[in-house]
Amino acid sequence: MFKALGSPLFHGRIKNADVQKSEKWLGYLFGPMGALLLNAVLATYLNVYYTDVLKLTTFWGGAFLTVFPIISKVIDAVTNIVMGYIIDRTKTREGKARPWLLLSAPLVCFSGILLFAVPESNKTVEVIWVMLSYNLFYSFSYTIFNMSHGLMAPLSTRNTEQRGQLSVFNQIATIMMSGILVALIFPMVIMPMLGVDKSKWITVMAILSIIALPLTLMEYYFTKERVTLEGGETEEDKPPFAAQIKAVFTDRYMVIILLYFLIFTIGSSIKNLGLVYYCNYVLGTYNDGKTQTLISVIGGIPMGIGIFAVWPLAKKFGKRNVTMIGFILYAVGSAVCWMFPTNMVVVLIGQFIKNIGGLPCSYVFMALFADVLDHMEWKHRFRVDGVAMSVYNIIAVSSVGICTGIFNAMLAKSGYAAPYYDNAGVLIATQTQAVKNTISFAFVGLETFTGIILAVLLIFLTVEKNIDREQAEIRERKGIAEEAAQ
Numbered sequence: 001m002f003k004a005l006g007s008p009l010f011h012g013r014i015k016n017a018d019v020q021k022s023e024k025w026l027g028y029l030f031g032p033m034g035a036l037l038l039n040a041v042l043a044t045y046l047n048v049y050y051t052d053v054l055k056l057t058t059f060w061g062g063a064f065l066t067v068f069p070i071i072s073k074v075i076d077a078v079t080n081i082v083m084g085y086i087i088d089r090t091k092t093r094e095g096k097a098r099p100w101l102l103l104s105a106p107l108v109c110f111s112g113i114l115l116f117a118v119p120e121s122n123k124t125v126e127v128i129w130v131m132l133s134y135n136l137f138y139s140f141s142y143t144i145f146n147m148s149h150g151l152m153a154p155l156s157t158r159n160t161e162q163r164g165q166l167s168v169f170n171q172i173a174t175i176m177m178s179g180i181l182v183a184l185i186f187p188m189v190i191m192p193m194l195g196v197d198k199s200k201w202i203t204v205m206a207i208l209s210i211i212a213l214p215l216t217l218m219e220y221y222f223t224k225e226r227v228t229l230e231g232g233e234t235e236e237d238k239p240p241f242a243a244q245i246k247a248v249f250t251d252r253y254m255v256i257i258l259l260y261f262l263i264f265t266i267g268s269s270i271k272n273l274g275l276v277y278y279c280n281y282v283l284g285t286y287n288d289g290k291t292q293t294l295i296s297v298i299g300g301i302p303m304g305i306g307i308f309a310v311w312p313l314a315k316k317f318g319k320r321n322v323t324m325i326g327f328i329l330y331a332v333g334s335a336v337c338w339m340f341p342t343n344m345v346v347v348l349i350g351q352f353i354k355n356i357g358g359l360p361c362s363y364v365f366m367a368l369f370a371d372v373l374d375h376m377e378w379k380h381r382f383r384v385d386g387v388a389m390s391v392y393n394i395i396a397v398s399s400v401g402i403c404t405g406i407f408n409a410m411l412a413k414s415g416y417a418a419p420y421y422d423n424a425g426v427l428i429a430t431q432t433q434a435v436k437n438t439i440s441f442a443f444v445g446l447e448t449f450t451g452i453i454l455a456v457l458l459i460f461l462t463v464e465k466n467i468d469r470e471q472a473e474i475r476e477r478k479g480i481a482e483e484a485a486q
Contacts, residue, residue, distance in 0.1 A: 002092045002099045010102065012094055014224040019162040023222055028152070028169040031219025034212030035108050035145050036174050040182045041208060042115070042137075043272050045191075047404055049116065050130070053196050057411075057418050059123055065408040068131055069401035076139040076401065077394050083147050084390025085241055088383075095225030097151040097385070104145035105216035111137040112209030116202045138397050145216065147393050151385055154370035155225040158471055161315070167367040168311050175362055187279065187292030195287065195427075196419070227383075230478065239380075244387040247380045253372045253463045254388065260457050262395045264361065267450035269403035274442030277411075282341055282436045282443075286419060286429035294344070298351045310363040319368050322360040324458040329357025331451030337444035341436075350444070357451070371467045378470035381477075407442060414438040 004010060014023050047065075050056050056065055083100075090096040114133040118126050153166045194200045239247075248254050276292065284291025314322050333354025340346040369392070377383045414437070419429035431439075 005092050005094050012224055013221045024169045027219055027222035028166050029173050031215055032173045034215030038112050038208050038212050044182055048276055052418055053198050055418050066405045070405040072135050073398040073401040075135055076398050079139045079143050080390045080394040083143055084386040088386030095228045097148040100144050100148035101220040105213050107141035108145050109209045109213040111141040113206045116205040147389050150389050152223050153366045154373050155227045157226045163370050164367040168363045171363045184293055184296050188289050192287045192289045239382040244384045247384050248387050251376055256461045257372050263450050265399040267447045269399050270407055270442050270446055273407045274439050277439045278443040281431045282440055298348045310359050314364050318464055319364045320458055320461050324455050326357040326360040327451045327455040330354050331448050334444055334448040341440040371463045374471055375463050378474050410438050
C-alpha cells in the first residue's frame, strides 16, 4: 500500500537525530490543529446539530440518539483493534505510524463534510445518513488519524525531555487553538449566526473539514519516528499479536494509565456535551453569545499559563506528582461550580480553579504514556505501540459515542424540549428545573467525583522511578544487537 513512499515526494522533511524547532512547531503544533479542531467542534456541537437542527430527539420515541452512538462504538472498537494490529506490522522507510497520517488526511476531510451534509428527506433517510456518516468518520477516518497521530510523540525519541516538550506542543494544538475557536469564537460569533439554519451549518463545517487536509499533511512531513527507525529489531523479533495483547492488559502501569484515561475521558466527554446546554439554559440564555465565551475565557487563561509552567514543574517534582495534585484542585473547582450553578461569579471562580488543576493532565499525559511504553519494551523485550494505542483510541473515541448516548438519555428522561419558532417567528428555548439539574450535573457535577478518583489512582503510577535505568538497558540491548548484526 505504501510503495509510493519510496518517492522523494513523500519523504519526511525531518532528518536530524535530535528534535528540531521545525518539528515542534510544524509537526506537533500547527500540523495536528486541523483534525483536532474539527474533532473538538464535533465533540461540542455535533450533538447540538442532531438535537436542535435535525430534531432527532423524538425519533424512535427519543431512543435513537441514545442507542445509535453506543452501538456505533462496537464497530469503532473493532476497527481500532484492527488498526493497532496493522500499525505494529507496518514497515516503511517513513516508520510504521506516520504513513497512516498521509492516508487519513483526505479521509477526515471527506467524512467530516458528510457528517453535516444530510439530505433533505424523510426522517428515515436522514437517520440512515447520520448512522453511515457517523461511523465513516469515527470508526474509520478519525480512527486512522488518531491512532497514528497519538503515536508520534511516543515514537519521536527516547529523550524524555525532548519527548515531554513535544507532548506539550501537541497539547497546545489541542487546547489553545481548539479552545480559542471552539470555546470563544464559536459561541460568541458563529453559533448566533448559525442558529438552526442547516445550510449555514453545512458551510461552516465543510470549511473546517477542508482546512484539516493540508494541516494533516504538514504533520506527516514534519515528524519523525526515531524509536521505530533506530534498528535492533527484525521481522523474527515481532511478537504474536496475542502476546502483545496479554502484555498490555497484564502490565500494572499500562492498566493504571489506561484506566486513568478512561475515567478522565468519561468525565470530560460528558462535560463537553453539557457545555452548550449549560450555557444556554442554566447560566445564560440560548446562544446569547457571551455566557459560553466568559466560561471559556476563564478556562483558557490557565491553559495559556500552563504552556510555560507545567513542564518545568513536571521536571522538578515529577509528571505523576504534579498531575495528582492538579486533580485535587480539579475536583475542588468542579464542586464550587456545582454548589452554585446559576451564579456567574462563583462559577467563573470555580472554573478558574478547576482549569488550573487540569493543566498537568492536559500537557504531560502523552509523556507519561510514552514512559509506560518504554517500560513495557524493557520488561517484555518488544514494543506494543499499536496495540496500546488501539486500546487508548477505543477509549478516546468510544467514550464520545457512549457518553453521547448516556447524555441524551439523561436529557430525554428529564424532559428536554428542542427549541422551536412560534407563530410570530420568536425562538422558544426553555427547560424545566429537572432538565437544568441534569445539565448542571453533566457540566460541573460529575468531574467533582472523577477528579478525586484520578488523584487516588495516580498514587500507584510510579513508572518514572526507574525509567532512566530501563531506557539505558534498552539502548544497551540494541547496541549489542547491532554489533552482532555487523
